[in-house]
Amino acid sequence: MSTSNQYTQTDKLITRITAWVAGIILIGLVIWGGISLYNLYLYEETNDAQVQEYINPVISRVAGYIREIRYEENQDVKKGDTLIIIDNSEYTIQQQEAEAALANARAQVPVLSSNVETSTKTSQISQSQIAAAKAKLVNKQQEYDRYKKLYDVESATRQQLDNVQAALDVAKSDYQSAQVSYQASLSKITDARAQNAVLQAEIKRREAVVGRNKLNVDYTIITAPYNGKMGRRTIQQGQAIQAGQTLAFIVDKDAGKWVIANFKETQVRHMKVGDDAEIEADAYPDQQFKGHIVSLSPATGSSFSLLPPDNSTGNFVKIVQRIPVRIRLTDDVNTIAPLRAGMNTSVIIRKK
Structure with missing residues:
Protein backbone atom coordinates (compact mmCIF):
# COMPACT_ATOMS: atom_id res chain seq x y z
CA MET A 1 0.00 0.00 0.00
CA SER A 2 2.85 2.34 0.81
CA THR A 3 4.52 1.49 -2.49
CA SER A 4 1.34 2.39 -4.39
CA ASN A 5 1.15 5.72 -2.64
CA GLN A 6 4.79 6.35 -3.44
CA TYR A 7 4.17 5.76 -7.16
CA THR A 8 1.15 7.96 -7.04
CA GLN A 9 3.14 10.81 -5.49
CA THR A 10 5.94 10.35 -8.09
CA ASP A 11 3.47 10.39 -10.97
CA LYS A 12 1.89 13.54 -9.64
CA LEU A 13 5.30 15.20 -9.35
CA ILE A 14 6.28 14.18 -12.88
CA THR A 15 2.96 15.34 -14.21
CA ARG A 16 3.32 18.66 -12.45
CA ILE A 17 6.87 19.19 -13.72
CA THR A 18 5.82 18.22 -17.25
CA ALA A 19 2.95 20.67 -17.12
CA TRP A 20 5.21 23.44 -15.95
CA VAL A 21 7.77 22.70 -18.66
CA ALA A 22 5.04 22.52 -21.31
CA GLY A 23 3.61 25.77 -20.05
CA ILE A 24 7.01 27.48 -20.16
CA ILE A 25 7.60 26.14 -23.67
CA LEU A 26 4.15 27.28 -24.74
CA ILE A 27 4.71 30.73 -23.27
CA GLY A 28 8.13 30.89 -25.01
CA LEU A 29 6.58 29.89 -28.33
CA VAL A 30 3.85 32.49 -27.91
CA ILE A 31 6.42 35.18 -27.10
CA TRP A 32 8.64 34.09 -30.01
CA GLY A 33 5.66 34.00 -32.34
CA GLY A 34 4.54 37.42 -31.18
CA ILE A 35 7.99 38.90 -31.68
CA SER A 36 8.25 37.26 -35.10
CA LEU A 37 4.87 38.60 -36.16
CA TYR A 38 5.79 42.01 -34.78
CA ASN A 39 9.09 42.04 -36.70
CA LEU A 40 7.35 40.71 -39.80
CA TYR A 41 4.88 43.56 -39.56
CA LEU A 42 7.51 46.27 -39.01
CA TYR A 43 10.56 45.01 -40.93
CA GLU A 44 11.59 43.42 -44.21
CA GLU A 45 14.46 40.99 -43.85
CA THR A 46 16.63 38.82 -46.10
CA ASN A 47 19.74 36.71 -45.67
CA ASP A 48 20.39 36.62 -49.42
CA ALA A 49 22.91 39.48 -49.31
CA GLN A 50 26.63 39.88 -49.85
CA VAL A 51 29.26 42.55 -49.23
CA GLN A 52 30.56 44.10 -52.44
CA GLU A 53 33.62 46.16 -53.37
CA TYR A 54 35.12 47.30 -56.67
CA ILE A 55 37.58 44.58 -57.70
CA ASN A 56 39.33 45.69 -60.86
CA PRO A 57 41.89 43.88 -63.01
CA VAL A 58 45.39 45.26 -63.50
CA ILE A 59 45.99 44.94 -67.25
CA SER A 60 49.17 45.31 -69.28
CA ARG A 61 49.01 47.75 -72.20
CA VAL A 62 52.16 46.40 -73.85
CA ALA A 63 53.70 43.00 -74.47
CA GLY A 64 57.05 41.93 -73.07
CA TYR A 65 58.81 40.08 -70.29
CA ILE A 66 58.24 40.85 -66.61
CA ARG A 67 61.45 42.25 -65.19
CA GLU A 68 60.34 42.94 -61.63
CA ILE A 69 57.29 42.44 -59.39
CA ARG A 70 57.00 44.86 -56.50
CA TYR A 71 53.94 43.62 -54.62
CA GLU A 72 52.89 40.59 -52.63
CA GLU A 73 49.55 38.90 -52.22
CA ASN A 74 47.06 40.80 -50.05
CA GLN A 75 49.42 43.80 -49.79
CA ASP A 76 48.06 47.28 -49.18
CA VAL A 77 49.16 49.73 -51.87
CA LYS A 78 48.78 53.45 -52.41
CA LYS A 79 47.91 55.27 -55.60
CA GLY A 80 50.99 55.55 -57.83
CA ASP A 81 52.93 52.71 -56.20
CA THR A 82 54.88 50.65 -58.74
CA LEU A 83 53.42 47.15 -59.04
CA ILE A 84 55.10 45.58 -62.07
CA ILE A 85 58.04 46.56 -64.31
CA ILE A 86 58.19 45.16 -67.85
CA ASP A 87 61.45 44.98 -69.81
CA ASN A 88 61.49 48.18 -71.91
CA TYR A 219 53.35 51.60 -70.02
CA THR A 220 56.18 49.23 -69.09
CA ILE A 221 55.86 50.54 -65.54
CA ILE A 222 52.48 49.50 -64.13
CA THR A 223 51.35 51.47 -61.08
CA ALA A 224 48.41 51.26 -58.70
CA PRO A 225 45.50 53.36 -60.06
CA TYR A 226 44.19 54.10 -56.56
CA ASN A 227 44.58 53.18 -52.89
CA GLY A 228 43.70 49.53 -52.53
CA LYS A 229 44.62 46.01 -51.60
CA MET A 230 46.17 43.53 -54.00
CA GLY A 231 44.58 40.15 -54.62
CA ARG A 232 46.16 36.82 -55.45
CA ARG A 233 49.50 36.89 -57.28
CA THR A 234 49.63 34.60 -60.32
CA ILE A 235 52.64 35.96 -62.27
CA GLN A 236 56.38 35.43 -61.98
CA GLN A 237 59.50 37.35 -62.91
CA GLY A 238 60.61 36.60 -66.48
CA GLN A 239 57.13 35.60 -67.61
CA ALA A 240 56.12 36.66 -71.13
CA ILE A 241 52.89 38.64 -71.23
CA GLN A 242 50.70 40.06 -73.98
CA ALA A 243 49.04 43.44 -74.34
CA GLY A 244 45.63 43.35 -72.68
CA GLN A 245 46.53 40.44 -70.40
CA THR A 246 45.23 40.56 -66.83
CA LEU A 247 48.17 40.46 -64.44
CA ALA A 248 46.54 40.98 -61.04
CA PHE A 249 43.42 42.21 -59.26
CA ILE A 250 43.17 45.19 -56.94
CA VAL A 251 40.39 46.06 -54.50
CA ASP A 252 39.52 49.76 -54.51
CA LYS A 253 39.55 51.13 -50.96
CA ASP A 254 38.58 54.67 -51.93
CA ALA A 255 35.26 53.57 -53.50
CA GLY A 256 33.98 52.23 -50.20
CA LYS A 257 31.90 49.12 -49.55
CA TRP A 258 28.25 48.29 -50.05
CA VAL A 259 25.83 45.39 -49.72
CA ILE A 260 23.71 43.89 -52.48
CA ALA A 261 20.58 42.49 -50.80
CA ASN A 262 18.26 40.38 -52.93
CA PHE A 263 14.77 40.99 -51.56
CA LYS A 264 11.67 39.18 -52.75
CA GLU A 265 9.52 41.11 -55.18
CA THR A 266 6.76 41.14 -52.55
CA GLN A 267 9.05 42.98 -50.11
CA VAL A 268 10.29 45.94 -52.14
CA ARG A 269 6.99 47.81 -52.22
CA HIS A 270 7.81 49.28 -48.83
CA MET A 271 11.34 50.38 -49.82
CA LYS A 272 12.64 53.60 -51.28
CA VAL A 273 16.01 55.29 -51.75
CA GLY A 274 17.36 56.69 -48.50
CA ASP A 275 15.78 54.16 -46.15
CA ASP A 276 18.02 53.04 -43.31
CA ALA A 277 19.18 49.44 -43.09
CA GLU A 278 20.77 47.23 -40.46
CA ILE A 279 23.35 44.69 -41.61
CA GLU A 280 24.66 41.67 -39.75
CA ALA A 281 27.58 39.74 -41.22
CA ASP A 282 27.75 35.98 -40.69
CA ALA A 283 31.44 36.36 -39.86
CA TYR A 284 30.70 38.90 -37.10
CA PRO A 285 27.31 37.92 -35.61
CA ASP A 286 27.72 40.13 -32.53
CA GLN A 287 28.39 43.30 -34.54
CA GLN A 288 25.78 45.37 -36.36
CA PHE A 289 26.55 47.67 -39.27
CA LYS A 290 24.56 50.64 -40.52
CA GLY A 291 23.66 51.61 -44.06
CA HIS A 292 21.02 53.17 -46.28
CA ILE A 293 19.45 52.25 -49.60
CA VAL A 294 21.24 53.82 -52.55
CA SER A 295 19.23 52.30 -55.39
CA LEU A 296 16.87 49.53 -56.38
CA SER A 297 17.56 47.44 -59.45
CA PRO A 298 15.41 48.28 -62.51
CA ALA A 299 14.82 44.57 -63.11
CA THR A 300 14.94 41.23 -61.35
CA GLY A 301 18.23 39.39 -61.01
CA SER A 302 17.14 36.68 -63.46
CA SER A 303 16.47 39.30 -66.15
CA PHE A 304 20.17 40.23 -66.13
CA SER A 305 21.36 36.64 -66.36
CA LEU A 306 23.14 35.33 -69.45
CA LEU A 307 20.12 33.19 -70.38
CA PRO A 308 17.02 34.85 -68.92
CA PRO A 309 13.99 32.56 -68.52
CA ASP A 310 11.41 32.58 -71.29
CA ASN A 311 8.00 31.94 -69.78
CA SER A 312 6.34 31.94 -73.19
CA THR A 313 7.68 28.43 -73.89
CA GLY A 314 4.87 26.94 -71.83
CA ASN A 315 7.11 25.43 -69.13
CA PHE A 316 6.02 28.00 -66.59
CA VAL A 317 6.32 27.56 -62.84
CA LYS A 318 5.63 30.69 -60.85
CA ILE A 319 8.64 31.50 -58.66
CA VAL A 320 8.95 34.56 -56.50
CA GLN A 321 11.62 36.72 -58.09
CA ARG A 322 14.20 38.78 -56.23
CA ILE A 323 15.12 42.43 -56.73
CA PRO A 324 18.75 43.46 -55.99
CA VAL A 325 18.87 46.42 -53.60
CA ARG A 326 22.12 48.35 -53.22
CA ILE A 327 22.84 49.45 -49.65
CA ARG A 328 25.70 51.78 -48.87
CA LEU A 329 27.54 51.12 -45.60
CA THR A 330 27.61 54.37 -43.65
CA ASP A 331 29.86 53.37 -40.74
CA ASP A 332 33.38 54.79 -40.59
CA VAL A 333 36.24 53.10 -42.43
CA ASN A 334 37.67 51.41 -39.36
CA THR A 335 34.31 49.89 -38.44
CA ILE A 336 33.68 48.29 -41.84
CA ALA A 337 37.34 47.37 -42.39
CA PRO A 338 36.82 43.70 -41.33
CA LEU A 339 34.19 43.19 -44.02
CA ARG A 340 35.41 41.55 -47.22
CA ALA A 341 33.85 41.35 -50.65
CA GLY A 342 31.62 38.30 -50.98
CA MET A 343 30.84 37.89 -47.28
CA ASN A 344 27.29 36.76 -46.52
CA THR A 345 25.11 39.13 -44.54
CA SER A 346 21.56 39.55 -43.30
CA VAL A 347 19.77 42.84 -43.98
CA ILE A 348 16.85 44.32 -42.08
CA ILE A 349 14.91 47.36 -43.34
CA ARG A 350 12.10 49.01 -41.40
CA LYS A 351 8.80 49.40 -43.24
CA LYS A 352 7.48 52.90 -43.69
Whole structure:
Protein backbone atom coordinates (compact mmCIF):
# COMPACT_ATOMS: atom_id res chain seq x y z
CA MET A 1 0.00 0.00 0.00
CA SER A 2 2.85 2.34 0.81
CA THR A 3 4.52 1.49 -2.49
CA SER A 4 1.34 2.39 -4.39
CA ASN A 5 1.15 5.72 -2.64
CA GLN A 6 4.79 6.35 -3.44
CA TYR A 7 4.17 5.76 -7.16
CA THR A 8 1.15 7.96 -7.04
CA GLN A 9 3.14 10.81 -5.49
CA THR A 10 5.94 10.35 -8.09
CA ASP A 11 3.47 10.39 -10.97
CA LYS A 12 1.89 13.54 -9.64
CA LEU A 13 5.30 15.20 -9.35
CA ILE A 14 6.28 14.18 -12.88
CA THR A 15 2.96 15.34 -14.21
CA ARG A 16 3.32 18.66 -12.45
CA ILE A 17 6.87 19.19 -13.72
CA THR A 18 5.82 18.22 -17.25
CA ALA A 19 2.95 20.67 -17.12
CA TRP A 20 5.21 23.44 -15.95
CA VAL A 21 7.77 22.70 -18.66
CA ALA A 22 5.04 22.52 -21.31
CA GLY A 23 3.61 25.77 -20.05
CA ILE A 24 7.01 27.48 -20.16
CA ILE A 25 7.60 26.14 -23.67
CA LEU A 26 4.15 27.28 -24.74
CA ILE A 27 4.71 30.73 -23.27
CA GLY A 28 8.13 30.89 -25.01
CA LEU A 29 6.58 29.89 -28.33
CA VAL A 30 3.85 32.49 -27.91
CA ILE A 31 6.42 35.18 -27.10
CA TRP A 32 8.64 34.09 -30.01
CA GLY A 33 5.66 34.00 -32.34
CA GLY A 34 4.54 37.42 -31.18
CA ILE A 35 7.99 38.90 -31.68
CA SER A 36 8.25 37.26 -35.10
CA LEU A 37 4.87 38.60 -36.16
CA TYR A 38 5.79 42.01 -34.78
CA ASN A 39 9.09 42.04 -36.70
CA LEU A 40 7.35 40.71 -39.80
CA TYR A 41 4.88 43.56 -39.56
CA LEU A 42 7.51 46.27 -39.01
CA TYR A 43 10.56 45.01 -40.93
CA GLU A 44 11.59 43.42 -44.21
CA GLU A 45 14.46 40.99 -43.85
CA THR A 46 16.63 38.82 -46.10
CA ASN A 47 19.74 36.71 -45.67
CA ASP A 48 20.39 36.62 -49.42
CA ALA A 49 22.91 39.48 -49.31
CA GLN A 50 26.63 39.88 -49.85
CA VAL A 51 29.26 42.55 -49.23
CA GLN A 52 30.56 44.10 -52.44
CA GLU A 53 33.62 46.16 -53.37
CA TYR A 54 35.12 47.30 -56.67
CA ILE A 55 37.58 44.58 -57.70
CA ASN A 56 39.33 45.69 -60.86
CA PRO A 57 41.89 43.88 -63.01
CA VAL A 58 45.39 45.26 -63.50
CA ILE A 59 45.99 44.94 -67.25
CA SER A 60 49.17 45.31 -69.28
CA ARG A 61 49.01 47.75 -72.20
CA VAL A 62 52.16 46.40 -73.85
CA ALA A 63 53.70 43.00 -74.47
CA GLY A 64 57.05 41.93 -73.07
CA TYR A 65 58.81 40.08 -70.29
CA ILE A 66 58.24 40.85 -66.61
CA ARG A 67 61.45 42.25 -65.19
CA GLU A 68 60.34 42.94 -61.63
CA ILE A 69 57.29 42.44 -59.39
CA ARG A 70 57.00 44.86 -56.50
CA TYR A 71 53.94 43.62 -54.62
CA GLU A 72 52.89 40.59 -52.63
CA GLU A 73 49.55 38.90 -52.22
CA ASN A 74 47.06 40.80 -50.05
CA GLN A 75 49.42 43.80 -49.79
CA ASP A 76 48.06 47.28 -49.18
CA VAL A 77 49.16 49.73 -51.87
CA LYS A 78 48.78 53.45 -52.41
CA LYS A 79 47.91 55.27 -55.60
CA GLY A 80 50.99 55.55 -57.83
CA ASP A 81 52.93 52.71 -56.20
CA THR A 82 54.88 50.65 -58.74
CA LEU A 83 53.42 47.15 -59.04
CA ILE A 84 55.10 45.58 -62.07
CA ILE A 85 58.04 46.56 -64.31
CA ILE A 86 58.19 45.16 -67.85
CA ASP A 87 61.45 44.98 -69.81
CA ASN A 88 61.49 48.18 -71.91
CA SER A 89 64.63 47.58 -74.02
CA GLU A 90 62.77 47.18 -77.31
CA TYR A 91 60.46 50.11 -76.62
CA THR A 92 63.42 52.34 -75.69
CA ILE A 93 65.14 51.51 -78.99
CA GLN A 94 61.93 52.25 -80.88
CA GLN A 95 61.64 55.58 -79.08
CA GLN A 96 65.25 56.51 -79.95
CA GLU A 97 64.65 55.57 -83.57
CA ALA A 98 61.49 57.70 -83.67
CA GLU A 99 63.33 60.65 -82.09
CA ALA A 100 66.11 60.33 -84.68
CA ALA A 101 63.56 60.31 -87.50
CA LEU A 102 61.93 63.41 -86.00
CA ALA A 103 65.29 65.18 -85.74
CA ASN A 104 65.98 64.31 -89.40
CA ALA A 105 62.64 65.76 -90.48
CA ARG A 106 63.24 68.94 -88.49
CA ALA A 107 66.75 69.27 -89.99
CA GLN A 108 65.19 69.43 -93.46
CA VAL A 109 63.31 72.62 -92.56
CA PRO A 110 66.34 74.98 -92.83
CA VAL A 111 67.46 73.15 -95.99
CA LEU A 112 64.07 73.74 -97.56
CA SER A 113 64.09 77.36 -96.42
CA SER A 114 67.51 77.77 -98.06
CA ASN A 115 66.13 76.31 -101.29
CA VAL A 116 63.25 78.79 -101.20
CA GLU A 117 65.69 81.67 -100.70
CA THR A 118 67.93 80.42 -103.53
CA SER A 119 64.95 80.06 -105.87
CA THR A 120 63.80 83.55 -104.92
CA LYS A 121 67.20 85.03 -105.82
CA THR A 122 67.24 83.02 -109.06
CA SER A 123 63.84 84.45 -109.96
CA GLN A 124 65.12 87.96 -109.32
CA ILE A 125 68.07 87.30 -111.66
CA SER A 126 65.70 85.90 -114.26
CA GLN A 127 63.54 88.98 -113.91
CA SER A 128 66.59 91.19 -114.56
CA GLN A 129 67.45 89.08 -117.57
CA ILE A 130 63.95 89.66 -118.92
CA ALA A 131 64.46 93.43 -118.74
CA ALA A 132 67.83 93.18 -120.53
CA ALA A 133 66.42 90.85 -123.20
CA LYS A 134 63.45 93.17 -123.70
CA ALA A 135 65.73 96.20 -124.16
CA LYS A 136 67.83 94.23 -126.64
CA LEU A 137 64.68 93.14 -128.48
CA VAL A 138 63.45 96.75 -128.75
CA ASN A 139 66.83 97.81 -130.10
CA LYS A 140 66.91 95.03 -132.72
CA GLN A 141 63.31 95.78 -133.69
CA GLN A 142 64.16 99.45 -134.29
CA GLU A 143 67.24 98.48 -136.25
CA TYR A 144 65.20 96.10 -138.38
CA ASP A 145 62.58 98.78 -139.04
CA ARG A 146 65.32 101.18 -140.28
CA TYR A 147 66.90 98.59 -142.57
CA LYS A 148 63.47 97.63 -143.87
CA LYS A 149 62.80 101.19 -144.91
CA LEU A 150 66.26 101.47 -146.49
CA TYR A 151 65.69 98.20 -148.30
CA ASP A 152 62.34 99.41 -149.60
CA VAL A 153 64.01 102.48 -151.19
CA GLU A 154 66.90 100.28 -152.37
CA SER A 155 69.40 101.97 -150.04
CA ALA A 156 70.32 98.65 -148.30
CA THR A 157 71.03 95.21 -149.62
CA ARG A 158 69.02 92.08 -149.02
CA GLN A 159 71.91 90.54 -147.12
CA GLN A 160 72.00 93.45 -144.69
CA LEU A 161 68.25 93.10 -144.11
CA ASP A 162 68.59 89.34 -143.55
CA ASN A 163 71.37 89.89 -141.01
CA VAL A 164 69.25 92.38 -139.12
CA GLN A 165 66.27 89.99 -139.31
CA ALA A 166 68.37 87.17 -137.85
CA ALA A 167 69.56 89.40 -135.02
CA LEU A 168 65.93 90.34 -134.30
CA ASP A 169 64.90 86.66 -134.18
CA VAL A 170 67.73 85.92 -131.77
CA ALA A 171 66.63 88.81 -129.54
CA LYS A 172 63.02 87.52 -129.54
CA SER A 173 64.23 84.03 -128.63
CA ASP A 174 66.38 85.41 -125.80
CA TYR A 175 63.45 87.39 -124.48
CA GLN A 176 61.12 84.33 -124.52
CA SER A 177 63.84 82.21 -122.87
CA ALA A 178 64.25 84.80 -120.11
CA GLN A 179 60.50 84.76 -119.50
CA VAL A 180 60.43 80.94 -119.36
CA SER A 181 63.38 80.92 -116.95
CA TYR A 182 61.57 83.40 -114.73
CA GLN A 183 58.38 81.29 -114.70
CA ALA A 184 60.46 78.19 -113.92
CA SER A 185 62.11 79.94 -110.99
CA LEU A 186 58.67 80.96 -109.67
CA SER A 187 57.49 77.34 -110.00
CA LYS A 188 60.50 76.20 -107.97
CA ILE A 189 59.53 78.63 -105.22
CA THR A 190 55.95 77.30 -105.27
CA ASP A 191 57.20 73.70 -105.18
CA ALA A 192 59.53 74.49 -102.29
CA ARG A 193 56.69 76.06 -100.31
CA ALA A 194 54.46 73.07 -101.05
CA GLN A 195 57.24 70.77 -99.87
CA ASN A 196 57.42 72.81 -96.68
CA ALA A 197 53.74 72.05 -95.95
CA VAL A 198 54.40 68.35 -96.60
CA LEU A 199 57.46 68.49 -94.35
CA GLN A 200 55.50 70.15 -91.55
CA ALA A 201 52.90 67.37 -91.79
CA GLU A 202 55.67 64.78 -91.68
CA ILE A 203 57.13 66.46 -88.59
CA LYS A 204 53.74 66.26 -86.86
CA ARG A 205 53.48 62.59 -87.80
CA ARG A 206 56.94 61.93 -86.43
CA GLU A 207 56.06 63.78 -83.23
CA ALA A 208 53.00 61.55 -82.87
CA VAL A 209 55.18 58.45 -83.37
CA VAL A 210 57.59 59.72 -80.71
CA GLY A 211 54.67 60.34 -78.37
CA ARG A 212 53.29 56.86 -78.97
CA ASN A 213 56.67 55.23 -78.33
CA LYS A 214 57.09 57.32 -75.20
CA LEU A 215 53.72 56.04 -73.99
CA ASN A 216 54.84 52.47 -74.68
CA VAL A 217 57.94 53.07 -72.55
CA ASP A 218 55.77 54.55 -69.79
CA TYR A 219 53.35 51.60 -70.02
CA THR A 220 56.18 49.23 -69.09
CA ILE A 221 55.86 50.54 -65.54
CA ILE A 222 52.48 49.50 -64.13
CA THR A 223 51.35 51.47 -61.08
CA ALA A 224 48.41 51.26 -58.70
CA PRO A 225 45.50 53.36 -60.06
CA TYR A 226 44.19 54.10 -56.56
CA ASN A 227 44.58 53.18 -52.89
CA GLY A 228 43.70 49.53 -52.53
CA LYS A 229 44.62 46.01 -51.60
CA MET A 230 46.17 43.53 -54.00
CA GLY A 231 44.58 40.15 -54.62
CA ARG A 232 46.16 36.82 -55.45
CA ARG A 233 49.50 36.89 -57.28
CA THR A 234 49.63 34.60 -60.32
CA ILE A 235 52.64 35.96 -62.27
CA GLN A 236 56.38 35.43 -61.98
CA GLN A 237 59.50 37.35 -62.91
CA GLY A 238 60.61 36.60 -66.48
CA GLN A 239 57.13 35.60 -67.61
CA ALA A 240 56.12 36.66 -71.13
CA ILE A 241 52.89 38.64 -71.23
CA GLN A 242 50.70 40.06 -73.98
CA ALA A 243 49.04 43.44 -74.34
CA GLY A 244 45.63 43.35 -72.68
CA GLN A 245 46.53 40.44 -70.40
CA THR A 246 45.23 40.56 -66.83
CA LEU A 247 48.17 40.46 -64.44
CA ALA A 248 46.54 40.98 -61.04
CA PHE A 249 43.42 42.21 -59.26
CA ILE A 250 43.17 45.19 -56.94
CA VAL A 251 40.39 46.06 -54.50
CA ASP A 252 39.52 49.76 -54.51
CA LYS A 253 39.55 51.13 -50.96
CA ASP A 254 38.58 54.67 -51.93
CA ALA A 255 35.26 53.57 -53.50
CA GLY A 256 33.98 52.23 -50.20
CA LYS A 257 31.90 49.12 -49.55
CA TRP A 258 28.25 48.29 -50.05
CA VAL A 259 25.83 45.39 -49.72
CA ILE A 260 23.71 43.89 -52.48
CA ALA A 261 20.58 42.49 -50.80
CA ASN A 262 18.26 40.38 -52.93
CA PHE A 263 14.77 40.99 -51.56
CA LYS A 264 11.67 39.18 -52.75
CA GLU A 265 9.52 41.11 -55.18
CA THR A 266 6.76 41.14 -52.55
CA GLN A 267 9.05 42.98 -50.11
CA VAL A 268 10.29 45.94 -52.14
CA ARG A 269 6.99 47.81 -52.22
CA HIS A 270 7.81 49.28 -48.83
CA MET A 271 11.34 50.38 -49.82
CA LYS A 272 12.64 53.60 -51.28
CA VAL A 273 16.01 55.29 -51.75
CA GLY A 274 17.36 56.69 -48.50
CA ASP A 275 15.78 54.16 -46.15
CA ASP A 276 18.02 53.04 -43.31
CA ALA A 277 19.18 49.44 -43.09
CA GLU A 278 20.77 47.23 -40.46
CA ILE A 279 23.35 44.69 -41.61
CA GLU A 280 24.66 41.67 -39.75
CA ALA A 281 27.58 39.74 -41.22
CA ASP A 282 27.75 35.98 -40.69
CA ALA A 283 31.44 36.36 -39.86
CA TYR A 284 30.70 38.90 -37.10
CA PRO A 285 27.31 37.92 -35.61
CA ASP A 286 27.72 40.13 -32.53
CA GLN A 287 28.39 43.30 -34.54
CA GLN A 288 25.78 45.37 -36.36
CA PHE A 289 26.55 47.67 -39.27
CA LYS A 290 24.56 50.64 -40.52
CA GLY A 291 23.66 51.61 -44.06
CA HIS A 292 21.02 53.17 -46.28
CA ILE A 293 19.45 52.25 -49.60
CA VAL A 294 21.24 53.82 -52.55
CA SER A 295 19.23 52.30 -55.39
CA LEU A 296 16.87 49.53 -56.38
CA SER A 297 17.56 47.44 -59.45
CA PRO A 298 15.41 48.28 -62.51
CA ALA A 299 14.82 44.57 -63.11
CA THR A 300 14.94 41.23 -61.35
CA GLY A 301 18.23 39.39 -61.01
CA SER A 302 17.14 36.68 -63.46
CA SER A 303 16.47 39.30 -66.15
CA PHE A 304 20.17 40.23 -66.13
CA SER A 305 21.36 36.64 -66.36
CA LEU A 306 23.14 35.33 -69.45
CA LEU A 307 20.12 33.19 -70.38
CA PRO A 308 17.02 34.85 -68.92
CA PRO A 309 13.99 32.56 -68.52
CA ASP A 310 11.41 32.58 -71.29
CA ASN A 311 8.00 31.94 -69.78
CA SER A 312 6.34 31.94 -73.19
CA THR A 313 7.68 28.43 -73.89
CA GLY A 314 4.87 26.94 -71.83
CA ASN A 315 7.11 25.43 -69.13
CA PHE A 316 6.02 28.00 -66.59
CA VAL A 317 6.32 27.56 -62.84
CA LYS A 318 5.63 30.69 -60.85
CA ILE A 319 8.64 31.50 -58.66
CA VAL A 320 8.95 34.56 -56.50
CA GLN A 321 11.62 36.72 -58.09
CA ARG A 322 14.20 38.78 -56.23
CA ILE A 323 15.12 42.43 -56.73
CA PRO A 324 18.75 43.46 -55.99
CA VAL A 325 18.87 46.42 -53.60
CA ARG A 326 22.12 48.35 -53.22
CA ILE A 327 22.84 49.45 -49.65
CA ARG A 328 25.70 51.78 -48.87
CA LEU A 329 27.54 51.12 -45.60
CA THR A 330 27.61 54.37 -43.65
CA ASP A 331 29.86 53.37 -40.74
CA ASP A 332 33.38 54.79 -40.59
CA VAL A 333 36.24 53.10 -42.43
CA ASN A 334 37.67 51.41 -39.36
CA THR A 335 34.31 49.89 -38.44
CA ILE A 336 33.68 48.29 -41.84
CA ALA A 337 37.34 47.37 -42.39
CA PRO A 338 36.82 43.70 -41.33
CA LEU A 339 34.19 43.19 -44.02
CA ARG A 340 35.41 41.55 -47.22
CA ALA A 341 33.85 41.35 -50.65
CA GLY A 342 31.62 38.30 -50.98
CA MET A 343 30.84 37.89 -47.28
CA ASN A 344 27.29 36.76 -46.52
CA THR A 345 25.11 39.13 -44.54
CA SER A 346 21.56 39.55 -43.30
CA VAL A 347 19.77 42.84 -43.98
CA ILE A 348 16.85 44.32 -42.08
CA ILE A 349 14.91 47.36 -43.34
CA ARG A 350 12.10 49.01 -41.40
CA LYS A 351 8.80 49.40 -43.24
CA LYS A 352 7.48 52.90 -43.69
